[in-house]
Amino acid sequence: MTGEVLQLRGVGVRREGADLLSEVTWTVNENERWVILGPNGAGKTTLLQVAATLLHPTTGSAQILGEEMGRTDVFELRPRIGIASAAVAEKVPAGETVLDLVLTASYAILGRWQEEYESTDLARAAELLDALGCADLIKRRFATLSEGERKRVQIARALMPDPELLLLDEPAAGLDLGGREDLVARLARLADDPGAPTMALVTHHVEEVPDGFTHALLLRRGQVVAQGKVDEVFTPEHLSTCFGLPLAVERQDGRWYARAAR
Numbered sequence: 598m599t600g601e602v603l604q605l606r607g608v609g610v611r612r613e614g615a616d617l618l619s620e621v622t623w624t625v626n627e628n629e630r631w632v633i634l635g636p637n638g639a640g641k642t643t644l645l646q647v648a649a650t651l652l653h654p655t656t657g658s659a660q661i662l663g664e665e666m667g668r669t670d671v672f673e674l675r676p677r678i679g680i681a682s683a684a685v686a687e688k689v690p691a692g693e694t695v696l697d698l699v700l701t702a703s704y705a706i707l708g709r710w711q712e713e714y715e716s717t718d719l720a721r722a723a724e725l726l727d728a729l730g731c732a733d734l735i736k737r738r739f740a741t742l743s744e745g746e747r748k749r750v751q752i753a754r755a756l757m758p759d760p761e762l763l764l765l766d767e768p769a770a771g772l773d774l775g776g777r778e779d780l781v782a783r784l785a786r787l788a789d790d791p792g793a794p795t796m797a798l799v800t801h802h803v804e805e806v807p808d809g810f811t812h813a814l815l816l817r818r819g820q821v822v823a824q825g826k827v828d829e830v831f832t833p834e835h836l837s838t839c840f841g842l843p844l845a846v847e848r849q850d851g852r853w854y855a856r857a858a859r
């Protein structure tokens with residue numbers, strides 16, 4: 598399939614006199630799995646927020662799931678997009694249970710109110726939590742979970758509406774080594790699933806890129822350094838420019854590793 602899920606043309610985001618993104622042109626086609634990589638402050642989260650329709654570009658145009666931003670009702674579009682990010686997690690109401698946090702994704706809302714859910718919704722939420730190794734957390738309050746548990750529950754929530762586009766903002770941040778490896782393996786299995794949505798994942802580390810991710814976009818200071826197929830983008834030249842220091846890069850058993858060049 599070659600349908601365009603996301604098409605940004607010359608996108609810029611300006612806040613308080615600063616260019617968070619400049620001239621970003623990026624096309625994501627159906628079934629592609631993208632990783633967005635860059636140093637702190639590069640604009641990765643800003644780019645993901647634009648893709649999630651949570652932030653409107655200051656300049657340029659954004660077409661998301663075939664709809665032109667500024668000419669469409671984003672509230673209709675949002676349930677078609679799954680997002681897991683710290684910005685969303687911060688807004689979870691204190692008493693919200695894991696089950697309700699996952700269920701409410703069907704309406705792209707945070708905080709269960711008086712919405713009706715069918716038994717099929719409950720079954721799907723339980724199934725997703727189980728698939729992410731969180732079955733035993735279903736009745737817990739989200740606020741009481743560990744960082745690793747939160748990350749996995751957020752991915753279950755992001756998958757709940759059976760989204761056409763799945764956006765994951767630093768899913769492995771704050772996880773210990775075992776937690777990171779477990780998550781990277783789960784994401785590799787998801788990437789390998791032909792029924793899984795088109796994906797974009799933000800990270801600082803090439804080591805966190807799951808096997809099966811097909812494309813990469815490197816950002817530095819709000820600008821695209823390189824984009825395209827992972828093998829062509831993850832070169833020492835591109836990664837060194839992106840992170841601002843000479844880097845050596847290698848690939849082993851489907852995983853990438855980078856370190857300062859000696």
Ligand SMILES: Nc1ncnc2c1ncn2[C@@H]1O[C@H](COP(=O)(O)OP(=O)(O)OP(=O)(O)O)[C@@H](O)[C@H]1O
Binds near residue numbers: 612613636638642
């Ligand atoms: N409202 C704002 N006004 C001014 N600058 C902002 C605003 N919001 C974000 N920024 C700046 O924009 C830059 C990009 O932020 P963003 O969160 O997108 O980067 P990031 O690549 O996700 O960073 P990190 O890896 O540290 O999470 C940062 O330098 C940040 O300080």
